[in-house]
Amino acid sequence: EDQVTQSPEALRLQEGESSSLNCSYTVSGLRGLFWYRQDPGKGPEFLFTLYSAGEEKEKERLKATLTKKESFLHITAPKPEDSATYLCAVLSRPSFSSGSARQLTFGSGTQLTVLP
Amino acid sequence: DAGVTQSPTHLIKTRGQQVTLRCSPKSGHDTVSWYQQALGQGPQFIFQYYEEEERQRGNFPDRFSGHQFPNYSSELNVNALLLGDSALYLCASSQGHRQETQYFGPGTRLLVL
Numbered sequence: 001e002d003q004v005t006q007s008p009e010a011l012r013l014q015e016g017e018s019s020s021l022n023c024s025y026t027v028s029g030l031r032g033l034f035w036y037r038q039d040p041g042k043g044p045e046f047l048f049t050l051y052s053a054g055e056e057k058e059k060e061r062l063k064a065t066l067t068k069k070e071s072f073l074h075i076t077a078p079k080p081e082d083s084a085t086y087l088c089a090v091l092s093r094p095s096f097s098s099g100s101a102r103q104l105t106f107g108s109g110t111q112l113t114v115l116p
Numbered sequence: 117d118a119g120v121t122q123s124p125t126h127l128i129k130t131r132g133q134q135v136t137l138r139c140s141p142k143s144g145h146d147t148v149s150w151y152q153q154a155l156g157q158g159p160q161f162i163f164q165y166y167e168e169e170e171r172q173r174g175n176f177p178d179r180f181s182g183h184q185f186p187n188y189s190s191e192l193n194v195n196a197l198l199l200g201d202s203a204l205y206l207c208a209s210s211q212g213h214r215q216e217t218q219y220f221g222p223g224t225r226l227l228v229l
Contacts, residue, residue, distance in 0.1 A: 004158075032216045043120070043206050043220035044159070087158055091216050103149070103172055104208075104218060106158030 002027045002092050006107035013114050016077050021110045023088030024070040031091040033071050034104065035064050038085045047086075078114045085109040118143055120209050120221035128227045129197050137192040137224045141209030148190040149218060150182060151206040159206055165190050166212075194226075202228045 003026045013019055025033065032051050036044035048057040050066040057064050061082065063074040073086055089104040121140045129135050141148050147166045151159035161174035165184035184190045188209075194201055204225050208218035 034217070036220070041204075041223075041225070043122075043222045046217060046219055049217055089158070103161040103164065103174065104151075104159075105161070108156070108158045 002090055002105040004088055004090055004105055004107035006086075006088050006110050008110060009108070010111045011113070013075075013078055013112070015079055015114055015116050018074070018076045018078070020075070021073040021086055021112070022070060023073070023107055025088075025090045027090050027092040027105075029092055033066055034089045034091070035062075035071070035073055036087040036089065038087055038109070040085075044087055075112070078112075080114045080116050083112055083114045085111045120145075120207055120219055122205075122207050122221040122224050124224060125222065126225045126227075128229065130229050131197055131199060133197050133228075134193065134195045135197060135226060137194075137205050137207075137226075138189065139192070139207030139209075139221060140189045141207075142219050145209035145211050145219070146188045147210045147212060148184060148188065149208045149210070150190070150192045151208065151220075152176070153204040153206055153223070155203075162192070197228045199228050202226060 005024045007022045032049050034049050035047040037047055038044045048064040053068045055066050061076050065072045087106055087109045089106040120142050123138045149164040150162040153159040162176050163173040164171045168184045179195045181193045204223045206223045207221045210218045
């Protein structure tokens with residue numbers, strides 16, 4: 001069974017204070033790892049997809065990296081508008097029982113607060 | 117380009133009632149997945165529809181059922197509501213059931229009293 005663990009559960013940063021969020025995973029063959037941002041009461045907003053160890057993706061102040069066991073979301077010089085919950089999800093290769101359909105398995109998220 | 121839309125935005129029901137939630141996928145997408153998100157938790161997969169058929173199902177009871185229409189829109193039905201069904205229900209769409217990246221709608225907040 002696929003498992004995703006995110007840490008820390010909550011993180012408070014001062015504006016400009018860089019940090020990293022962690023996502024460790026256990027899957028039976030990784031098809032993709034996804035990062036989403038979720039604002040309170042809203043649906044998750046897609047950020048990145050990573051497919052193989054060593055891959056990196058960047059968008060503004062965010063940079064996602066992937067190893068064989070975990071992914072990091074690095075936040076450089078964050079601003080208050082970066083405050084949100086960041087969700088990590090994995091997609092595993094289909095098994096005989098799952099057929100070809102895809103399902104995402106999510107972690108519980110890291111709630112990031114950036115103080116001005 | 118219209119994204120994923122869901123209706124209604126909020127809903128209040130009482131225990132034992134039935135509810136129907138609706139989702140229209142992003143333009144060009146033909147696959148719809150439904151998720152339940154409890155407060156403070158990550159979304160949990162309910163089921164996925166492609167070509168008007170349920171392709172995969174998560175660990176949810178038969179009280180949860182769905183449908184996909186020829187225009188790719190989808191409904192989620194929940195019967196015999198329990199207090200524990202209170203959650204944010206999210207719809208996600210993708211292009212083809214083998215396409216990995218899923219785009220989420222704003223969700224429907226269901227409160228069961």
